[in-house]
Amino acid sequence: MEGVDHLASERSRAQFDVEEMKVVWAGSRHALEVSDRISRLVASDPAFRKDNRTSLSRKELFKNTLRKTAHAWKRITELRLSEEEASRLRFYVDEPAFTDLHWGMFIPAIKGQGTEEQLQKWLPLAYKMQIIGCYAQTELGHGSNVQGLETTATFDPQTDEFIIHSPTLTSSKWWPGGLGKVSTHAVIYARLIIDGKDYGVNGFIVQLRSMDDHLPLPGITVGDIGMKFGSGAYNTMDNGVLRFDHVRIPRDQMLMRVSQVTREGKFVQSNVPRQLVYGTMVYVRQTIVADASCALSRAVCIATRYSAVRRQFGSQNGGVETQVIDYKTQQSRLFPLLASAYAFRFVGEWLKWLYTDVTQRLQANDFSTLPEAHACTAGLKSLTTSATADGIEECRKLCGGHGYLCSSGLPELFAVYVPACTYEGDNIVLLLQVARFLMKTVSQLGSGKKPVGTTAYMGRVDQLMQCHCAVQRAEDWLKPSVILEAFEARSARMSVACAQNLTNFANPEEGFLELSADLTEAAVAHCQLIVVSKFIEKLKQDIPGKGVKEQLEILCNIYALFLLHKHLGDFLKTGCISPKQASLANDQLRSLYSQARPNAIALVDAFDYTDHFLGSVLGRYDGNVYPKLYEEAWKDPLNDSVVPDGYQEYIRPMLKQQLRNARL
Ligand SMILES: CCCCCCCC/C=C\CCCCC/C=C/C(=O)SCCNC(=O)CCNC(=O)[C@H](O)C(C)(C)COP(=O)(O)OP(=O)(O)OC[C@H]1O[C@@H](n2cnc3c(N)ncnc32)[C@H](O)[C@@H]1OP(=O)(O)O
Numbered sequence: 001m002e003g004v005d006h007l008a009s010e011r012s013r014a015q016f017d018v019e020e021m022k023v024v025w026a027g028s029r030h031a032l033e034v035s036d037r038i039s040r041l042v043a044s045d046p047a048f049r050k051d052n053r054t055s056l057s058r059k060e061l062f063k064n065t066l067r068k069t070a071h072a073w074k075r076i077t078e079l080r081l082s083e084e085e086a087s088r089l090r091f092y093v094d095e096p097a098f099t100d101l102h103w104g105m106f107i108p109a110i111k112g113q114g115t116e117e118q119l120q121k122w123l124p125l126a127y128k129m130q131i132i133g134c135y136a137q138t139e140l141g142h143g144s145n146v147q148g149l150e151t152t153a154t155f156d157p158q159t160d161e162f163i164i165h166s167p168t169l170t171s172s173k174w175w176p177g178g179l180g181k182v183s184t185h186a187v188i189y190a191r192l193i194i195d196g197k198d199y200g201v202n203g204f205i206v207q208l209r210s211m212d213d214h215l216p217l218p219g220i221t222v223g224d225i226g227m228k229f230g231s232g233a234y235n236t237m238d239n240g241v242l243r244f245d246h247v248r249i250p251r252d253q254m255l256m257r258v259s260q261v262t263r264e265g266k267f268v269q270s271n272v273p274r275q276l277v278y279g280t281m282v283y284v285r286q287t288i289v290a291d292a293s294c295a296l297s298r299a300v301c302i303a304t305r306y307s308a309v310r311r312q313f314g315s316q317n318g319g320v321e322t323q324v325i326d327y328k329t330q331q332s333r334l335f336p337l338l339a340s341a342y343a344f345r346f347v348g349e350w351l352k353w354l355y356t357d358v359t360q361r362l363q364a365n366d367f368s369t370l371p372e373a374h375a376c377t378a379g380l381k382s383l384t385t386s387a388t389a390d391g392i393e394e395c396r397k398l399c400g401g402h403g404y405l406c407s408s409g410l411p412e413l414f415a416v417y418v419p420a421c422t423y424e425g426d427n428i429v430l431l432l433q434v435a436r437f438l439m440k441t442v443s444q445l446g447s448g449k450k451p452v453g454t455t456a457y458m459g460r461v462d463q464l465m466q467c468h469c470a471v472q473r474a475e476d477w478l479k480p481s482v483i484l485e486a487f488e489a490r491s492a493r494m495s496v497a498c499a500q501n502l503t504n505f506a507n508p509e510e511g512f513l514e515l516s517a518d519l520t521e522a523a524v525a526h527c528q529l530i531v532v533s534k535f536i537e538k539l540k541q542d543i544p545g546k547g548v549k550e551q552l553e554i555l556c557n558i559y560a561l562f563l564l565h566k567h568l569g570d571f572l573k574t575g576c577i578s579p580k581q582a583s584l585a586n587d588q589l590r591s592l593y594s595q596a597r598p599n600a601i602a603l604v605d606a607f608d609y610t611d612h613f614l615g616s617v618l619g620r621y622d623g624n625v626y627p628k629l630y631e632e633a634w635k636d637p638l639n640d641s642v643v644p645d646g647y648q649e650y651i652r653p654m655l656k657q658q659l660r661n662a663r664l
């Protein structure tokens, strides 16, 4: 029934002020106003339709993306949207495109690694999209091992130029988004060679295509690397391959904030750490954490609404059947994901603050917090993207068979999202960075150097190695101090155990390789502690609105106790809690699911997603699922004709053959 809200009774059960929760989710009243206005603007513009995406060929899909990005840019300029509004518009258009890399990596790379003169020259062009750029770091042979990149930038003192060259097949740039067909320019990463000496990997701005006819400039070979996972999905993006044959660029196109090359060919290292060459990755990893909460909340919104609509079993005497959301198994799979979406939102907010703080410190030549910022962005990127990718797939299963239909929105969401576990650093490689940071922290404990920030708890290692969890009744698990102590003790004990095991190896690097699986588990424990503690910190703030804080407390406890349940082996093995306390935690978790149940629909409404953005028949705001599923099926191109194309060639002869055989 059109116009009827099938979820109205669910909404009426909510025990909190949804409008105020929307403000908490958005981050501020202003952010909510902008998001709400821009999402409706996109949803009401037919140029941003996306319901036919999965049935287009690659070429049609790509051209469609070009059309949408051009239309988006037209609207941004016509309406004179601010940077914040423009970025919300691109987000709600919801189609991976070269613009993600232009705004998300090319511009930040120049901003972070360019000198003042370079910013003045390149940024105005990039902001007006008079040039389009990408971030070309990864090569066919090396992605994770950035030090292993092979592209060379050799200084020629005769002409005051760098010669950019791809010496081997494996040195071909491979993967950069926006490179294949669109970008006119790239920030490329290459080994700096002066007078035969290798000064390591640095960034260079290189023009790739003519500004007149878009043809590759001499010495440049460039193209798309081919179809990727899933129909539609990430195939809107032109991930590319790029080779250089002795391409010359002026010396002032090396990004020179971190290191410089003088006219005479002298290499000069600034007083900033070399690791700032990796700064763009720190920035993007931070944005990816915030994005994880968006992708997960979207899947959870679809699965929650559908779980309230869907009914199976349980009817007596012809009465209505049970809503699947009322099954405890459904709740125990769905509600931790709902809680995770909120948890990732808040840790993303905090990480943004951390990134801003480290950036300000760097400007004042204070580099002390850079290692922590690197560890936090790397670790949280890894943790949240892995959980989100798994969570989207779980949401598909929570929707039963219908979740497998493209019209559920979940297959495409999964296909677009899952590479987040790989890009911007493979998740295991990033956890190993966190583990290195933790091992360094543990090794310095006796030296009098006090750990700070997210490792401050390690300063209480003696107490954490011995403490006993105080839980006696299930409700004791609701105390934030109890939860924090259990997570801190688990993390500290796992790190210390790894550090002790490492001392059994004569060569520490060999030991690190041998113990790397344990080390990644210690890193996960540390990162989960960060997420739990930032959720708890968030709840210490003044949060207005009837019942809003109470709901967030329930979600925070669900998130923490779900992790405890999932990683029970860690907690028991390290002796942080007893089997009896584990069982009490489980009792408490069940009770929390019952408390979340009446609020579930309102908690996903608080994400404030339009039906256009969700792109899901199952997740419709009005819950009118079945008629729309039925309608959608008839729109499939296969249903354009009643008898399928191919009947005459293949089906009919087969049937006739069977008939002949039967007569014989
Ligand atoms: C783009 C817009 C994004 C918006 C997001 C919103 C929505 C997104 C949706 C769609 C868009 C998707 C776009 C995807 C785009 C993808 C882009 C890419 O993938 S770009 C390529 C990324 N590549 C990587 O991440 C490579 C991974 N490898 C590395 O980072 C490193 O090289 C390494 C693994 C860390 C290197 O390890 P190694 O041991 O060899 O280190 P060294 O180089 O020797 O360095 C040692 C010391 O330096 C410290 N370090 C390392 N990295 C950093 C850093 N980034 N910052 C600070 N410090 C760092 C390291 O810890 C060592 O320190 P010490 O131990 O010596 O103290």
Ligand SMILES: Cc1cc2nc3c(=O)[nH]c(=O)nc-3n(C[C@H](O)[C@H](O)[C@H](O)COP(=O)(O)OP(=O)(O)OC[C@H]3O[C@@H](n4cnc5c(N)ncnc54)[C@H](O)[C@@H]3O)c2cc1C
Pocket (backbone or CB within 6 Å): 101, 135, 136, 137, 138, 141, 142, 143, 144, 145, 174, 175, 176, 177, 234, 239, 419, 422, 423, 424, 425, 426, 427, 428, 429, 432, 516
């Ligand atoms: C959709 C997508 C978009 C991308 N966009 C860009 C872009 O715009 N620009 C760009 O420059 N790059 C881009 N990339 C490349 C991306 O950054 C790399 O693919 C990524 O960093 C992983 O590197 P790799 O491919 O070399 O993986 P590998 O390192 O080869 O990983 C293969 C396996 O080896 C394991 N492994 C590797 N090293 C270690 C180790 N030290 N210890 C234990 N295990 C290890 C990994 O865990 C993984 O299981 C993109 C990739 C994708 C998929």
